[in-house]
Amino acid sequence: MKRLTKKLMAGTFAIGLALVSATGAASADSSEPIKIPIKNWSSQIVMAHVIGGMFESMGNNVEYVPVDNQASFEAVRVGDITILQEVWQSTMQNAYYNAMEKGGLIDAGTHAAETLEEMGVPNWVIEQGLCPGLPSWEALKDCSAAFATPDSGGKGRWLEGPQSWHGEVMPNRIKGLGLDDTWTVKFAGGADALWTELEAAKKEGRGTVIFNWTPNFTDASGFTFIEFPEYYDGCRIADGGTMDTTGCGSPKGWLKKGAFWKFPKTHPNAYRAFSQLSFTTPQIGSMAALVDVDKMTHEDAAKKWLADNEDVWKPWATSVLGEGN
């Protein structure tokens, strides 16, 4: 019995080793599956299936791997996933460049979409006049009481994303703008905590200042970003700024793509298509809306999007095939 188990283990071990080294030919695209990460927000998942559909139309094998956003940067470095299709500047650039520095991740170009990640308020806050003068940040000076919570010690509260997203940027900004007497920052544990707070505040009809981004599913129900002093390179303390300049807002951010370094070599055609691929803000918004508004499954949404937008993605796929053959 024991010997048999040993043999079996040795067997699976050998197969494992074989799996590590077995791969296809080099000239055309390898038939090894391209591994696309599935993270936990709608536009990312639909985009994963859209890109997967594009690869499949080019004759490639595709595999979807569910993975936590933060973990994906370590995973792409070692090839457990092949691409990163949505890297947001303000929340993920640290992880992105850290992974690049450690080696294994390459920059695969930038989407046309411009992103904005910033503190803001849902539209009803403005409509109910809870803080007259918004969206200018100056309005915050006089309305903190409407945004206080039991644990904020009488101050107004900004609900920021997890600390892993941008560290001390928001606490520093409050100090830099001289708002720290009346405002404080609380870090939420994750995106779902942010959306829950949004929903709860809406039900209760109270004010809330939360961190949010666009394009996002909250765009549909109305969300206004607060206008802070203009961002410029180096204004933040972490980038060499001072307390006087760190009150600056968030930059209009890029949305990048990344890939495992072997991807161009194993799948040259797919890589070229992927590097040319570039979605605009409305396109990403429409992908998310199919799921968040029309309540389709992510797979169905991707199929519909691919069918409706052939003129968008066909050129990326076919031009490559034309050159390749």
Place this chain on the structure above:
Amino acid sequence: MPSYLKSSKAIQFGVLFIAFFLLNALIGPSESNYLWRLPPLLKDIPFLINDLVRGLMFEWMPIDVYDPSIDEYEQKPLFREITRAISSSFSFVINAVREFILGGSKTIVAFSSWDFIKENPWAVWPALPWTVVVGWAMVLGYKLQGRNLAFLTGVAGLYIAAFGQWSPSMQTLSFILIAAPVSVFLGLALGVFAYKSKAVEAFLNPLLNVAQTMPHYSYLVPIIVLFGVGDHAAALVTILFATPSMVRLVLLGLKNVPTDVVDAGRMSGCNDFQMLFRVLIPTAKRDVLIGVNQVVMQCLSMTVIAAFIGAQGLGSNLLIALNSLRIGTGLEIGICIVLIAVVFDKMSLAWANKQTDYFADLSFTKRYRHFLIMAAILVGGIVMAMIGSIIFEEDFNYFYIVPHNKGLTTAPFWQAGVDWVWDTFFYTLKSFNEWLITGVLVPMRDAYLAMPVVATFLLVMGTAYILAGLRSALIVGGFLLFIAFSEYWDRALITMYMATFAVVVSGIIGITLGAACAQNTFASKAVLLFCDFLQTFPSFIYLIPVIMLFGITDTSVLIASLAFASVPATRFTVEGLRSVPPVLQDAGSMCGVSRLQRLISIEIPIAFPHIMLGVNQTVNFALMMVIIGAFIGTIDLGQLILKAISEPQGTGIGITLGVCVAFIGLAVDQIIRTWANKRKLALGLN
């Protein structure tokens, strides 16, 4: 020491508290005063661990490996090649099980290549119709226990299929069907080794302690670094989480084997092998199989955490549903997890209680009856699927695989339920929440943070000394010293404050509820069933309604902890009280005590050591949930662990923080366990 001091614990505690408050009053906050806070002498530990792992994974012993996909030689460290080989063997077996049920081509690829699949489109393993899988599971249930279990299995299967969760459920099942047996095998092997050699036991014991108290997501990063992302990594994390309790139970079972049995085995001339497999393990069967049962439950409770590092299936769908606030969908998925857990639980328990019939002499058809039925189900299911493909020509074939989100859904119903809870309770709860935060939680946190480090040590070690003795006091001091020398002492104090609150409240709830329900057989059964439900139902689901009602505050974290941490206190109280010998109860009744007197002066003291073990587990569960509270938003150790996932030094920081949490748990464990053992001795139990 004067004798009156030794005799009365109340006086000892009185002296301890006076000294504690004196220290608090005398020592004020000052960064340079070591009595206030110890210097972070151990702050480099995370970096050491990190460099060690990195060196091992990316630098140590590079070997040239040819990569045919890019036609180049690459330098790869040996250690990483080994861990990768382990990863791919796990992937292989998980995929083999998965594709046996759901169909696919990866297993065929493992024996050929992707090119082969591309050129031969027929080379795909077909999925089994869900009717066949459910039918087989029902036969298994029938064989293990009888009609009831078969019925339960059938209902669970029908629910999963009808609600369109078939594929994700089977994906989850496939990695549990690998993780659970591996954990059982490892647990059995390690348990036997520990039984045979005192040295191995002494070596394993601290490792098991830490593994059982360390929050599971603190070792997610190291696992990603070592084994990558995917189902195999998820299976490994699950194994790491589930094996320790198996080891413990195997060891316990083997140690409890009566010497008579061992002697009898020896006299019959058993060799070592026979002794182990024919005598010891069969005699310890009940404990071993309870271990199996534990492994199964713990594997299922990991489904959501495992999705963070690439497990496909229910856990990952649950996280996606929650992230767009689809609580109804989340609940449906959660119920699927609970159903799988319940079926597995009942099956493994039925297996534990089944006696082997050594003297049966059966005919061919009787012996292979179940296999024949299973074959018939296979044929029947395939025929049904074929008929289905004609009936549902336009639509999906509901007799084959019900696709995701194309089944029934009760999501609107649950959503309405959540809205109702909000409308009914919110405004009442709001004032309660404000009172709790401003009146209790914030002052309590501030009080914890205002303790000088010597006062904390005095209080904890003093309590340990009074309740459990000098040895325990020193051990507990050692655990605390590690945390105090790390950079994380203040964070740890916040964790301790939340854990203390959660333990006290859930201890009171659990013991009261348990004592009340233990008076009645039906109520006992009902409450134990409810405990099972709470233990396997993914906590992430009720985090959302809790956040809606209580906001992103410590209250939410604590309420979520209570739901989970009350479970062991309740369970152990019910079990402890129900197992008080009836003779003692009768003796009490004959002396003329009332029902309440009997409970307070006879039953509770007798059951006390067992209840304390429940409280001990409550401490662990509370700590675990307070750490998971980081997903709501906390400022304790949990927040740092969550943050570590994205940091370049994350591996080391995650592990160090995990060890800090484990040490808090172990310190409490040390006090309670020794105390309970002392009480047991005093009561003449054992």
